[in-house]
Amino acid sequence: MTSATMTHSAPATAETAAPFLELSGLRKAYPGVLALDDFSMAVSPGEVIGIVGENGAGKSTLMKILGGVIAPDAGTIAIDGVPRRALGVAESIAAGIAFVHQELNLFDNLDVAANVLIGREPRRGGWLRLVDRERQRAIVAPILARLGASFGTDAPLAGLSLAQRQMVEIAKALSLDARLVILDEPTSSLPASETDKLLGVVAGLKAHGVSVIFITHRLHEVEIVADRVIALRDGRTAGALRKDEIGRDRMVRLMVGRTLAAPEAAPAPAAGAVALRARGVRTSAHPRGGVDLDLRRGEILGLAGLVGSGRSEFARALFGVDPMVSGELEIDGRPFKPRSAADAVAAGVFLVPEDRKSSGVLLDLPVAHNITLPDLRAHSRGFMVSAAMERATAEAQRRSLSIKAPNLATETALLSGGNQQKVVLAKWLAMSPRAMILDEPTRGIDVGAKAEIYRIVRALAASGVAVLMISSDMEEVIGVSHRIAVMHRGTISGILGPEDFGEENILLLAIGAAAKGNRAA
Amino acid sequence: SAADKPTLAFVVNGASDFWKAAEAGMRKAQAELPGYALELKYPEQSSVAIQQRLMDDLVTAGVKGIMVSAVDPKTSTDGLNKIAAQTALFTTDSDAPQTNRIAYIGSSNVDAGKQAAEIAKKAMPNGGKCIGFVGLLGADNAKERIQGMKDGLAGSKISLVDVRGDDIDQTRAKKNVEDALVASPDVTCMVGFYSYNTPRIYEALRDAGKLGKITVVGFDDDPITLGGVKEGTIAGTVVQQPFEWAYRGFKLMAAYVGGDKSGIPANHLIIVPTKIIAKGDVDAYAAALKAMAGK
């Protein structure tokens, strides 16, 4: 941080300093939904505010208003006591608000330094407005160092992993000399180790007198860093908690309006036959690895590991969308060589992909069309789609998964994240799966919807389906799985039975060390 | 008003300056035919389909007579007959003798080609090697002119070794000349078969400093072509008389529609011969053009 920041933030503590940002009566409507309603809040220098809320509660909407990306329909935003109706992006930046968006805003065709300083390039050459590359490097390099990044300022962004990209996004916010940094689900694609690093950065910002707004669905992170928590529900403030009041149960109660039972222990796995057998499966991300795994009927096998350990690639290879470099697969004892997703679907191997928006659902199709899409032929007479058969299937799924949608013709985009994820599940449950692969099935989904998804997954396993659940959420892996396999550099570094479940064991295996009391590796 | 008068239309084969003289002929005819509304129509593209639909629409609009320079007369027999069944149809520029057209008024492209050969023979008594340039190699008028020229050159020491097409793209027309100068240094004569080819030859030769060293034979009466002829750097040009076609054509149509069929010769052909314009003829020709345009 440079002197600019220091002058803004006299060494005052969060409790005593006067707020520099005050929001009052903010309101924002979208087609069919009131995303934010009469919202007020004040931010003091050096304060870390956690914002929690279910999917669609309005968190991102609030932040977009602060970032100047959208304008509120009503209300005022006062900065240093000067009230305004709305901010533009440039005004927001000028006011010292930095923003790490939930959806990454990076450019594949530029290098790291250009990405960090995009829109604020150091200039030379007068009216020619050339980019001063030397100064650009000089500004970005220390920030990368501070974040402990393993890549340099000139690295092309195209070569970076998701986690590394998230770091670039954070570097961007830091480079702004901000008075307020907004992090919208910054950890949703980060593993525990990177998350810790990020939480450290947040503490550092606070120490420099910078305020932070931290949005996340991972409630324990809020417990660690936040001075204050505001819970949103249906666009309204559902309540606020002081530092000493912050706790998982209280937050959940504010978010959903009641307490949630902790996830029940997984029922004992039925000793089913092997449904899916993988031997030496290698993918292009880890051509030196090789996955050996047996997935049994009726079990939920958790697959943990660090980002980039190759879990998603393995899942996609099973599903036929990514090529397998080598290795063999069997389904119910018969060889299985999926060359496309269609092959996998025909064999009863289904995938709920990591990225719901780009590959899970077709956002502007009606819910019913999404549900029957993979199996349209079964809903057709001759080659004509039968609307009646389609409606029947979709209705059945809607009921059994309790999908909340005005009706089946609603565009899927209008549903909340959790309900969209249920639609993804519904399209596979309507066919009869043999093996179901779930890749981060609750990513970006709120606690209430999570619990429902767990219920669905358990019911699925209980009906004899083999379930492989990839997750970076420790609570989830431990709470839902019957067994946990841990992946490291494209190989399975160990498999844990329920007796050995524990965060430490999983992490040790994830970094390639042996777990304590590990039996099954 | 114009709408009440019987309408006669002259349909050309595509947008080109060539037909500006025909417009002048039409104006002269109009002055003498106050009882008729005369129109000259350009199809928006030089294509059979578009010309056909233009004529269909004219028939629908109730024209009493059409004189057409068919884009492709040889193969348009049925289409032209369809028009002829509904209105008085005349042809011009290139004939369609198999159709039920009432008469053809125009010149012969083969004869024009032969006249070009005359210019070449006169300019190069010791023989030479010619290369030609044209817009569309496959078009009938191009083929007939090329054939006529070859026929006219037969037996002389002059040969037409190649003809390059440019798709009526002026940039390529000029570049083709430049490339020909590079590719065939032994060429002693160049022929511009379409009206714009000769000016492009003239300019490319001028740029290359070869003006006057290579014999240029032209067609039609682009101002640059006429200027070159007068200057002596172009050996001569063969001109058609679209002014006459339009003027006499409209008069003929008006008479025919009015019931007077005496103007139609027995062979249904009214040939307006092409002319060679050499250095000494330019001034008189230009003056005549001016007079015809009524300016």
Place this chain on the structure above:
Amino acid sequence: MNKKDAGLLALILFVGAVVAILNPRFLLPINISNTSNLVGLFGLSAIGQAFVIITGGIELSVGSVIALVGVLFVDFIAVEGVPWPLAFAAMLALGVAIGTVHGLLVTRLRMQPFVVTLCGLLIYRGAARFYTQDATAGFGFGQNFPTLEWLTAGRTYGVPHSVVALAIVATGMWVVLHRSVFGRHLYAVGKNEEAARYSGIRTGRVVVAAYVICGALTAISAVFFAMYTRSISPASHGNFYELYAIAAAVLGGFSLKGGEGSVIGVVLGTILLQELQNLVNLLGIPSSLNFSVMGGVILAGVLVDGQWSRFRERRRAVGAASTDQPITAPK
């Protein structure tokens, strides 16, 4: 028929009414018959184009294919003496082959449709010109093919058979696009190829099929064009016809991003374009302005449509703010 299509139909009728008032001969059966004949010809290739556009692709080689198929077909039957049904089958096969190659280049080798079909535009045009050495392909005097001519260029009670062909093809393609499994897959692929693939759709095949349909329909329309003009100058025949087809689709409510549009829309778009050409000729507007009128109407149509949609959306947003979104209530 959706709202967009209805709006387009209203526009067609309105323009028609204005023209009819200015020149009542517009309504003569023969004029309607002539214009609808061209609607038939251009409509066939426009429907083919529509299938490609729905996948988010574009087919720029249409005009060149019409020229190539035209010269080959006429040459086969008029010069080589091939029986016309055989020649027609060969042309259909050629269209399918061209579509397949384009589809495979786009899906297997991941080339951009614009690039693939731009190269096609150049290559097929050159091939057509080379085949006849730039000469016009046409029928000799008195060379007649009564059955073929009746089928392609004939009229029954004044209805041109090209319109009958368009009606049959449009009906068939309407069923395929709006009612069949394949049509559903087409829309899915056009909207989001990746999500469609992850749903187990063989997206490559769907896209190839769209190009094949386009190739086949283009070949059919090429034969109709050839029998209409009876003369194919390979350098100019069909020039810019792909733009007419694309313009018809765009007027008919298609998005070039894919995943949107209807068969009725593209047929109505074709009708409007031909109506415009007809009115230029009938109202005595200088034909040099023909292109400008067409461009102006397309621009205005798309503009009004876009602004109208945005207006409606904004209104919906305001109206909806009062009602609440159903949320995931915990049980």
Place this chain on the structure above:
Amino acid sequence: MNKKDAGLLALILFVGAVVAILNPRFLLPINISNTSNLVGLFGLSAIGQAFVIITGGIELSVGSVIALVGVLFVDFIAVEGVPWPLAFAAMLALGVAIGTVHGLLVTRLRMQPFVVTLCGLLIYRGAARFYTQDATAGFGFGQNFPTLEWLTAGRTYGVPHSVVALAIVATGMWVVLHRSVFGRHLYAVGKNEEAARYSGIRTGRVVVAAYVICGALTAISAVFFAMYTRSISPASHGNFYELYAIAAAVLGGFSLKGGEGSVIGVVLGTILLQELQNLVNLLGIPSSLNFSVMGGVILAGVLVDGQWSRFRERRRAVGAASTDQPITAPK
């Protein structure tokens, strides 16, 4: 110069070598001078097109603008007697105005660039034809503008001044695109418009600026074309030139999706295209095959480039697997 550009340069040299062996006259200074003159003319408009393509747009009206500006410019100076610097300024202003309108329609009214510029293609062509009533605009015999002619069509030591103009423009645009803030914003907008907007870039302005640059460069190239042909037939002048410009950009490594490409690439692409045209004439290939040769080479070039990138990517993936992500131990 990146690897793609180097590959293209190698291809140009290789083709040149083959042609030179088959016909040594290819290397005559006058031939190189003539061909480079056309590279200059087409290169100017291709660079303009490149700016639009980088934003993910496309400019189809280039050929029509070249015709419209051509007839107006020649008419102004040859008939109306406007001093040529004034006429040139007016043409530049027209180009800028056209670019501004296109840019605003694309950004403000959110119309698709393909649709906007397709309408432009039709409207400007019609306007050019209407302006001269389809007559050719040209100079009278002996009508000379020595300074203007020397500037646009002259040569110095055999170097055509169009090449000098291209060199100046290309250098300037290289700085703009690859070194300036605006250039960086162009790439950002082309790759991810939304993210660029979130980064505080005024994306609308950037896109409009790209269309304005394209309009201005097209107007300049139109004046050069007009002074080269000295005669503008409004119905055919510049037909398909937009496709040449797009083809040059695509050959030069641009993606029509936006965000990719370099000034050197588009210049090299233009050189290759003109080299191909030149070889058709020099090797005595029938001119009917001209288009096919061009199409074939573009297809092959893009194909090889695409497959080569994919191959390299796969190899890189394999190579990268040995190094792992940095990780920290759990607490």
